[in-house]
Amino acid sequence: xxxxxxxxxxxxxxxxxxxxxxxxxxxxxxxxxxxxxxxxxxxxxxxxxxxxxxxxxxxxxxxxxxxxxxxxxxxxxxxxxxxxxxxxxxxxxxxxxxxxxxxxxxxxxxxx
Amino acid sequence: xxxxxxxxxxxxxxxxxxxxxxxxxxxxxxxxxxxxxxxxxxxxxxxxxxxxxxxxxxxxxxxxxxxxxxxxxxxxxxxxxxxxxxxxxxxxxxxxxxxxxxxxxxxxxx
Numbered sequence: 001x002x003x004x005x006x007x008x009x010x011x012x013x014x015x016x017x018x019x020x021x022x023x024x025x026x027x028x029x030x031x032x033x034x035x036x037x038x039x040x041x042x043x044x045x046x047x048x049x050x051x052x053x054x055x056x057x058x059x060x061x062x063x064x065x066x067x068x069x070x071x072x073x074x075x076x077x078x079x080x081x082x083x084x085x086x087x088x089x090x091x092x093x094x095x096x097x098x099x100x101x102x103x104x105x106x107x108x109x110x111x112x
Numbered sequence: 113x114x115x116x117x118x119x120x121x122x123x124x125x126x127x128x129x130x131x132x133x134x135x136x137x138x139x140x141x142x143x144x145x146x147x148x149x150x151x152x153x154x155x156x157x158x159x160x161x162x163x164x165x166x167x168x169x170x171x172x173x174x175x176x177x178x179x180x181x182x183x184x185x186x187x188x189x190x191x192x193x194x195x196x197x198x199x200x201x202x203x204x205x206x207x208x209x210x211x212x213x214x215x216x217x218x219x220x221x222x
Contacts, residue, residue, distance in 0.1 A: 041197065043156070043212040056209055091118025092153050097144045097203060101210070
């Protein structure tokens, strides 16, 4: 039973399309995150939700909109996709910083 | 702004050849420094949290240490299965924003 699961694992789409990535966790953690890992493998935070409330929004274009329908889910919707959005997107959760983050396996988004 | 710099970018070791990875940082008010391991095609896997200078944590062949300016991940007698990218990250200030370094790609050759 995967602790943090993301779907889809791979996503290839054309410029200008709208797409969503879904994240579900069964750990009961209060805080969920979206991270972007670019081609240089640099991980950068995009959003953080705590109990369905947005607490971190890091200078991300407003084409990106996170949605947390409940504590176990955090989805990422991207409008008008651009070539520069190609990256691996990771969902993560945390309970206590002593135990760090639990990451999903990532969604590789390729915009063509 | 918080900064995390890891070195070297890549490291190739023979099996059994011990070494250290470096993570130097600048931060205003460190709340925690983290080490993660990332295998290709997977998400990072949490290894350690360090909170204050002088602290050390160990797990199997890995030992993490912390000073006021840097952290080291010591790998003793590494095995091929230790091959991965090791990421350093830090948390400062209020909410749970964590800044990651770019990682050190470790390859252990049999």
